[in-house]
Amino acid sequence: MENPQVLADSSQGLSVFMPILILMVLGVVIFWGAVLVAGLIRPSKPSKLKQTAYECGELPVGQAWSHFNIRFYVTGLIFIIFDVESALMFPAASVFKKLNSIGLGGLALIEILLFVMILVAGIAYCWSKGDLDWVKSLSSKEK
Amino acid sequence: MTDNMPQFFQELFHLETSDCLTFLFYFIGAFILVNIASVIGGLATYAERKISADMQLRIGPNRVGPYGLLQFLADGAKMLMKENIMPLMADRFLFNIAPMLCLVGIFATLAVLPISGNLTLAHLDVGVFYVVAISSLVGLGIFLGGYASNSKWSLLGGMRGASQIISYEIPVVISILSIVLLSGGTSFKTIVHHQGGLPHEWFVLHNPFTFIAFIVYFIGSLAEANRAPFDLPEAESELVSGYHTEYTGMKFAFFALAEYVEVFVLCGVGATLFLGGFNVPFGLDTFLSKTPFPLLAEVVQLGAFFTKTFALYYLVIVIRWTLPRLRVDQLMSLCWKYLTPIALFNLIGTAIWMVYFHDQSIVEIIKAAGSHAGGGH
Numbered sequence: 001m002e003n004p005q006v007l008a009d010s011s012q013g014l015s016v017f018m019p020i021l022i023l024m025v026l027g028v029v030i031f032w033g034a035v036l037v038a039g040l041i042r043p044s045k046p047s048k049l050k051q052t053a054y055e056c057g058e059l060p061v062g063q064a065w066s067h068f069n070i071r072f073y074v075t076g077l078i079f080i081i082f083d084v085e086s087a088l089m090f091p092a093a094s095v096f097k098k099l100n101s102i103g104l105g106g107l108a109l110i111e112i113l114l115f116v117m118i119l120v121a122g123i124a125y126c127w128s129k130g131d132l133d134w135v136k137s138l139s140s141k142e143k
Numbered sequence: 144m145t146d147n148m149p150q151f152f153q154e155l156f157h158l159e160t161s162d163c164l165t166f167l168f169y170f171i172g173a174f175i176l177v178n179i180a181s182v183i184g185g186l187a188t189y190a191e192r193k194i195s196a197d198m199q200l201r202i203g204p205n206r207v208g209p210y211g212l213l214q215f216l217a218d219g220a221k222m223l224m225k226e227n228i229m230p231l232m233a234d235r236f237l238f239n240i241a242p243m244l245c246l247v248g249i250f251a252t253l254a255v256l257p258i259s260g261n262l263t264l265a266h267l268d269v270g271v272f273y274v275v276a277i278s279s280l281v282g283l284g285i286f287l288g289g290y291a292s293n294s295k296w297s298l299l300g301g302m303r304g305a306s307q308i309i310s311y312e313i314p315v316v317i318s319i320l321s322i323v324l325l326s327g328g329t330s331f332k333t334i335v336h337h338q339g340g341l342p343h344e345w346f347v348l349h350n351p352f353t354f355i356a357f358i359v360y361f362i363g364s365l366a367e368a369n370r371a372p373f374d375l376p377e378a379e380s381e382l383v384s385g386y387h388t389e390y391t392g393m394k395f396a397f398f399a400l401a402e403y404v405e406v407f408v409l410c411g412v413g414a415t416l417f418l419g420g421f422n423v424p425f426g427l428d429t430f431l432s433k434t435p436f437p438l439l440a441e442v443v444q445l446g447a448f449f450t451k452t453f454a455l456y457y458l459v460i461v462i463r464w465t466l467p468r469l470r471v472d473q474l475m476s477l478c479w480k481y482l483t484p485i486a487l488f489n490l491i492g493t494a495i496w497m498v499y500f501h502d503q504s505i506v507e508i509i510k511a512a513g514s515h516a517g518g519g520h
Contacts, residue, residue, distance in 0.1 A: 018166065019148075019254045019264040022173040027247035030177065031397055038223045038393045051231045053294035054388050063232060064298045065290075075475065079309045082483075086316040089490075090272050090329060093320050096494065097327030097502065105498040112494055116487055123483065132479045133472070 074131040078123065085119050148172050151261035155437065172264050176253050184403035185215030187456065194457070195464045218396075225392035230293055233389065237291035241284045242394045245401035248280025252408050257331040259421050259444035260428070270331040271319050274412055275312070278367070281405055282308035285369070285376060288398065289386035300385025304376030307474060308367055314482035315363035318356040321486075321493040322346055322416045325353065325502075331415055340424035340447070347417040349504040352492035357417040359486050361455075364409040366478070369402060371463040375471060406459055407452065414451035421448040 053060045092112060099108045126132055149168035153160055189204065189212065196203025204211035229238055252274050254264040267273050282305060289301015323329055325346055326337040338345050347357045366373035377385030387398045414420060421444035422428075431440035469477065500508055 015165075016265045016267060019169045019173055020251050022169055023177065023250045023254050023264075024247050026173055026177050027250035028243060031243045031246050034223070034393045034397070035227075038225075039227070042224050042392060043226050045226065046228070048231070050228055053230045053232065053292065054296065054383065055294070056383070060294070064293045064295045075306065075310060075479065078479075079313065082313045083309075083316075086313070086320060087272075089317075089320050090323060093323040094328050096324050097497070100497055100502065109494050109498050113491060116491060120484075120487060123479070127480065132476065 074126065078126055078131075081122065082119065085115070089115070148262055148264050169264065172262075173254070176264065177250055180250070180253055180404050180407065181400060183407050184400045185219070186212075187403040187407065187460075188218070188399070189214050190456075191460050191463070194460050198461070198464050222392055222396040227394070228389070228391045230389050232293040234291040234293065237287050238389075239394070241288035241291055242390065242397040242401070244284030244287065245281050246284075246397050248277055248284065249401045249404045249408060251277045251280070253404075255331060256408060256411050257335055257415050257420055258411075258448050259441045260332075260335075262441050262445065263331070266330055266332040268328070268330050271323065271329045271334070271412070271416070274408075275316055275319065278405070278408070279308075279312070281401060282367075284398075284401070285386050288390065289376075292386075292389035294389050296383045296388045297386050300376045300378075300382045300388070303382075303471060304369065304386055307369070307373065307375060307478075310475060310478045311363045311366035311373075311482075314359050314478065314486040315367060317483070317486035317490055318360040318363065319416060321353060321356045321490050324490070324493050324497060325349060331420070335415060335420035335422060338419040338422055340419060340422040340426070342419075343504070343506040344422075345417060345419040348506070350493065350496045350500075351505070352489045352496060353417065355485060356489045356493070357413070359482050359489065360413055360417065363478075363482060364413060365459065365462065366474070368406045368409055368459075370406060370459055372466040372468050373474060374463075374468060375474060378468060380468075407456060410455035410459065411448070411452045413455055414448065418451045418455075419447075420451075421445070423447045 053064065055061070089112075092108070092115075096105070096108050096112070099105055149165040149172075150160075152158070152168055153164065158164060192214070193203040193211070195201075204214040207213045207217045229235065255267050255270045255273055257263045257266070257270075285304040285308065286301045289297045289299075289304060292298070322334060326334040328334065334346075342348060346353050348354065369376050375385075376382075377387065379385075382388070387395055390398060423443050423446075428440040428443050431437070431443060503511070
């Protein structure tokens with residue numbers, strides 16, 4: 001850890017992921033186990049009316065899978081960009097301390113700043129275009 | 144400090160390392176961890192009802208067991224005996240798989256939750272990154288649950304859940320990044336190692352930017368766990384019950400369990416990143432690990448971790464019963480117009496602080512300035 005020359009000083013094999021696999025399998029087993037055990041003791045009297053979708057006591061009109069206005073479609077796109085950004089920032093952030101300790105902190109800072117500023121410009125553009133609003137305002141276009 | 148739990152026990156009991164034994168330790172550890180997490184989730188529902196009762200001058204559950212403590216077991220038994228109703232028009236496969244995705248996503252994060260130095264199942268090098276990545280499964284489960292039900296309430300709840308969870312991931316991740324900057328690694332072990340037992344050694348008081356980052360992280364994780372004031376996906380006064388309107392019995396129970404355990408995990412991650420994690424004040428744990436009972440050190444560390452986590456959990460519950468729910472547009476503008484720019488500013492601010500003050504925390508700077516002034520005389 002103390003040697004600043006070694007930036008990647010540890011490596012782990014795939015075996016450290018074993019408990020995660022065990023936990024995921026446990027999750028699946030517990031879920032289906034509980035649901036199946038419940039199947040033995042719970043009542044089952046299905047009727048057509050009971051198995052309709054809940055619509056406050058009325059019979060449901062049509063399906064829920066219909067066209068409707070998905071708000072924040074653009075926000076979803078911005079999310080992907082920012083998510084990739086944060087994924088790319090993790091390696092840079094984890095070596096920053098070591099670079100700083102050997103005196104290259106300023107250089108790394110400028111690189112991080114450059115990267116973040118491009119994204120800030122992107123979100124500022126979206127903001128000014130009104131894509132972050134609930135109702136995309138037309139007034140911002142007219143200006 | 145050892146790398147993982149089996150290694151610790153093998154060294155403790157002087158056992159020979161074998162793959163079979165490692166698997167056994169992992170399996171027992173995972174089983175115990177899942178049970179503890181489920182009990183914590185159950186007790187959290189009890190705590191939620193009891194604390195809300197306190198705040199509203201009611202009594203709350205007090206019939207089952209001492210002080211009503213076993214209420215969650217009674218609830219579980221009740222859920223077990225409820226009829227399983229699935230809408231005829233629903234997508235059967237996705238409907239069944241959605242609560243499972245929530246549960247699996249949350250259980251998988253438990254492996255890296257740093258409850259103590261050696262009892263943690265795996266100290267992954269990519270710890271924080273892994274938690275952020277795998278907890279997205281919960282958002283997927285919520286969206287699929289809402290979509291597969293083929294009910295309008297569920298679909299609206301699912302859509303809200305999806306947009307809310309993905310949006311609030313951004314400020315949370317960027318706040319985490321400023322901690323990664325400070326600690327120089329994404330492993331929870333590294334992050335805890337760079338903090339100390341006393342509050343002035345925690346990252347939350349390292350510099351003003353991390354203090355704001357903690358607040359941003361906390362607000363963001365409230366929204367990620369669908370907790371009030373951000374419980375829009377299941378807003379019972381507008382959407383009946385949101386994405387789990389059509390779920391009954393055990394499947395609903397697992398949605399609820401996943402939600403409560405997720406709050407616990409997010410509080411635990413918050414306590415580790417910002418509040419010193421399992422560090423014990425005055426080096427008590429290093430002292431105890433040199434005595435003939437090294438497990439005592441783990442117990443003390445567990446105590447430190449759980450105290451901080453449950454303190455945060457208490458705060459989460461109190462917030463739920465204090466603040467009114469936000470509107471959807473307010474929710475989104477809070478995330479994209481306030482939290483995200485603030486989090487980006489924090490990230491840059493932390494980086495500049497590190498370069499300018501050479502990694503020193505604010506307390507260290509004050510101390511150095513004090514000793515410098517004192518040395519002048």
